Amino acid sequence: MKVTILFENHAGWRKGLIGYHGFSALVEHNGHRVLVDTGTDGRVLLNNIRELGVELDSIDALFITHGHYDHTGGIAELLKARSEPLDVYAHPGIFARRIALKPRRREIGIPFTRKELESLGAVFHLSEKPFEFLPGFISSGKIERKTWDRAVGYLVEDGKEVKDPVKDDIALILDLGDSVAVITGCGHSGILNIARHAIDLTRKPIKALIGGFHLRGAPEHLLDDAVEGLRELGVGTLYAGHCTGIDEYAYLKEHFGLAEPLFVGKEIRV
Numbered sequence: 001m002k003v004t005i006l007f008e009n010h011a012g013w014r015k016g017l018i019g020y021h022g023f024s025a026l027v028e029h030n031g032h033r034v035l036v037d038t039g040t041d042g043r044v045l046l047n048n049i050r051e052l053g054v055e056l057d058s059i060d061a062l063f064i065t066h067g068h069y070d071h072t073g074g075i076a077e078l079l080k081a082r083s084e085p086l087d088v089y090a091h092p093g094i095f096a097r098r099i100a101l102k103p104r105r106r107e108i109g110i111p112f113t114r115k116e117l118e119s120l121g122a123v124f125h126l127s128e129k130p131f132e133f134l135p136g137f138i139s140s141g142k143i144e145r146k147t148w149d150r151a152v153g154y155l156v157e158d159g160k161e162v163k164d165p166v167k168d169d170i171a172l173i174l175d176l177g178d179s180v181a182v183i184t185g186c187g188h189s190g191i192l193n194i195a196r197h198a199i200d201l202t203r204k205p206i207k208a209l210i211g212g213f214h215l216r217g218a219p220e221h222l223l224d225d226a227v228e229g230l231r232e233l234g235v236g237t238l239y240a241g242h243c244t245g246i247d248e249y250a251y252l253k254e255h256f257g258l259a260e261p262l263f264v265g266k267e268i269r270v
Helices: 044-051 075-083 112-120 191-202 220-232 246-255
Strands: 003-008 024-031 032-036 059-061 087-092 096-102 124-125 131-134 137-139 154-157 160-165 170-176 180-184 206-212 235-240 258-261 267-269
Touching: 003 096, 024 170, 044 075, 059 137, 075 087, 075 112, 112 124, 112 267, 170 191, 191 206, 191 220, 220 246, 235 246, 246 258
Parallel strands: 032 059, 059 087, 087 124, 180 206, 206 235, 235 258
Antiparallel strands: 003 024, 003 267, 024 032, 096 154, 131 137, 137 170, 154 160, 170 180
């Protein structure tokens, strides 16, 4: 299995690549290519795709981890640049209206309607339940939250603002045979909950945990919990970026040990 980071807060040393707040990764496994998330800006995504030599119509499906703008903002430009429709797998809650109030009131949800994206060629497959949509590609479905669980921004429901637990946050599980790899966009479900859910679902150990771990600004005792919990679950290597936080990544590197940073252009082979 090969994972190539296409959209991340930071770019690698290769000329022409652009780093920008958001996340997207291309997974090549069992003869299929699946794009995970699309970052914030379609122009940046398409630039990095072009620079890394990825043929757009070679992508078999798009997997959306949750409905925040920094994971869905590039969908429209991606669809426009393709010549074929694209299957999109996600949780049915991705189109909820979301706002943030700090540092100013602003929209932070997916910046397109379902109808708009369908008119551009998106074919949505939305489910709360786990299922395998291509050989070795498993949607985690809704993740049970047993440990750390915090809201991010607000949902707008019936004209009222309510704290948003981001219940549509799911992960992509990749069956490697005797183990799995897990890709999480932001990890709003809690990185320990995600890891435990993947193990419970597949009955296999996690060889690689890849993506944003939503630890930026976390107090030290929660970082300790993450390190101890991931170690107890037998997780292999951590590939952390996006909303993990730089200081928090350094803490994982120091205390967990097997950790590598993400950046645009990074290739992970498992």
